[in-house]
Amino acid sequence: MDDSAAIEVNVSSARAQLPTYIELASEGQYVYLTHRGKRVAxxxxxxxxxxxxxxxxxxxxxxxxxxEESGTVSWEAAIVALERDR
Known part of the structure; x- marks a missing residue:
């Protein structure tokens, strides 16, 4: 589903009608929750x-x-390399 079909609702409104928005989401609708006009969830x-x-x-x-494939370096060797590169 593309963003144009998404619903945006502020958190306060969503809280008041949460079962409705949960049902919409479970049916595949994206429901964005906003706070002060910004998507937060x-x-x-x-x-x-x-x-x-x-x-x-x-x-x-x-x-x-x-x-793991690239191998590891001991802590001591890492410190030596860092000190050398200062």
């Missing part, structure tokens, strides 16, 4: 949030694997 369907959580987990797992 979003309600999205749980499967959307779970998808992005899995994407983030996969991203960090790849970063860890890349770091």
């Amino acid at each position: 979003a309600l999205v369907a749980a499967d959307v949030a779970e998808h992005w959580e899995a994407e983030e987990d996969a991203h960090w797992a790849r970063r860890v694997a890349e770091a």
